[in-house]
Amino acid sequence: MSDISLADDSVVTQPSRAPAAAPIVFTGDNGEFRRLVTRGALLELVTAGFYRFWLATHMRRYLWSSTVIGGDALEYVGKARELLFGFFFALAILAPVYLAYLLIGLEAERTRAFASLPLGLFFAAFGQFAIYRARRYRLHKTSWRGLRFGMGGSGFAYMFRAIGWGFLLMLTLGLALPWAEAALERYKMRHTFYGALEGDFVGRGGDFFKRGWWIWAVSLFGSAGLFGLAAALGKAGGPLLIAGLVIILLAAPGLYAAFKTAQWRWWLEGLRLGDIRVETKLRTGSLLGNYFAFFGVSIGVVLAIGTAVGVVVAMNRNNIVGTNLPIGVLIFVGVAYLATFLTIGVASRIFLTQRVWKIVTSSLAVHGLEAADAVATRASAAENAIGEGFADSLDVVGF
Known part of the structure; x- marks a missing residue:
């Protein structure tokens, strides 16, 4: 009688694999x-120049x-006339500020010079408000799988945060940039959502600093050393200064590419939308x-x-x-x-x-x-293009 091998009745479970x-x-x-x-x-x-509102809309539709x-493409559902109306509305609000500055200049030249600083600070601060509101508009006009993204929060709250970090950036000669970007991005992402999925940003300023500190050091100390040496040499330093400026000009795209790569990688890896990450x-x-x-x-x-x-x-x-x-x-x-x-x-x-x-x-x-x-849908208020209008009129909008 031949021997017959019987298979083991036990079931071996394979470890579950995370989705690719x-x-x-x-x-x-x-x-x-x-x-x-x-x-x-x-x-x-x-x-x-008025066609730029239609051009911006066509560009976004192409990119989205x-x-x-x-397997599903993004969709941009914004309209050019929304950007145009937002621009005119923003211009109506900002026009009195320009007019007040003009009247001060006509009144007294010295007073006008004094007014330049607060006017510049006002536009720099208000530009941050515009950037936040413009981002809100673009998110509300972005759809994926038939559901739009959304964003809450306050443009003014973001503006005051940006002002505080701006002063710290000036005091540290830009060294505080990684922590400023982390804090501001965290505020933006924690008010971003896609249906029931809540946004967050987990990137840390220290990680960004480790990736890009050498770019800051080379740019700052390299430029300072060049101008300092040229000044010490007097007239003989003229050719050195010109040669150094040419080198800086030629090196600038490379340094910028290194900075943007570090910035993009740090930012993208810190983004969260529920359990979604990239x-x-x-x-x-x-x-x-x-x-x-x-x-x-x-x-x-x-x-x-x-x-x-x-x-x-x-x-x-x-x-x-x-x-x-x-x-x-x-x-x-x-x-x-x-x-x-x-x-x-x-x-x-x-x-x-x-x-x-x-x-x-x-x-x-x-x-x-x-x-x-x-994902479950989440109701969100309609968003107008006033923020985009402010950003366009101040020339601070990012794509």
């Missing part, structure tokens, strides 16, 4: 965005819809080429158009009387200035907005995304 991280995919086309911002810049020119999280594989090299490309394009545009203006002026030097330029030359200079402004503006939107967005989002993976599968 979901990648974030960017599906946008570089050429499409380039055509979008180029056409938008030309329309800004012919509409005296090109960002796919867990990890990033962002590296300095990914941003380095991008910032150098923008730097090269900007310098090239300035040199090319500057050379063209110089040639035109030289060709008409016999027609120049004193400091008065012929009308044809003045028109050419004006067109050259607008061309420089528009071209660098287009390059900025391409390299500093779309390309950075693409690089950063493509480096991300999301953990705990299943927490959003059956």
Whole structure:
């Protein structure tokens, strides 16, 4: 009789595995965005700048819809006319401030000079209020899987916090930046939500400081040492100063790329939305080429158009009387200035907005995304674009 082996009746349980991280995919086309911002810049020119509200809306729709999280793209549901009305409303509030400053200047020049400081402080402080309210607006106009994000909190409470940290930044020559950013981001995220999922920020200022202190040290002490040495050498220090400034200019994109990489990684890894978190594989090299490309394009545009203006002026030097330029030359200079402004503006939107967005989002993976599968809705008040209007009128809005 042959032996028969019987299988063991015991059941071996396999350890449960955590769900795999979901990648974030960017599906946008570089050429499409380039055509979008180029056409938008030309329309800004012919509409005296008012097309920027429509351009900003189109850019956001492109970037949001090109960002796919867990198989579903973000959606931007804001409208350009909301930004336009918000701008006019903000301008109506800020206009009396500008008018008061003008009247003070007409009354007495010395009083006007005295008023410049508090006016500048007012706009710097109010700019922080505008930044917070603009972020609230963008979140309320952002939808994913048919549900909008939301944000509460007070713009004024954020403003006073930012003012306090601003004074500390001045006293420490910027050394307190990591702790300031951690505190302000914590306030913003703790008032952010997606349905029933509450936001939080767990990044610590000390961690950011460890990643970026050397950039602060190189920038501060390198610049101070250069100017100090040049001043000590007197006239002989002139060539040294020029050479040093050229080196600083060439090194600036690299230092900025290193700083932004450290900042992006620290910020992204500290974000929380319920149990959802992200990890990033962002590296300095990914941003380095991008910032150098923008730097090269900007310098090239300035040199090319500057050379063209110089040639035109030289060709008409016999027609120049004193400091008065012929009308044809003045028109050419004006067109050259607008061309420089528009071209660098287009390059900025391409390299500093779309390309950075693409690089950063493509480096991300999301953990705990299943927490959003059956998230309950949460009622939130409608948000207007007044904050965006303030930010636009003060030129402090971030994309």
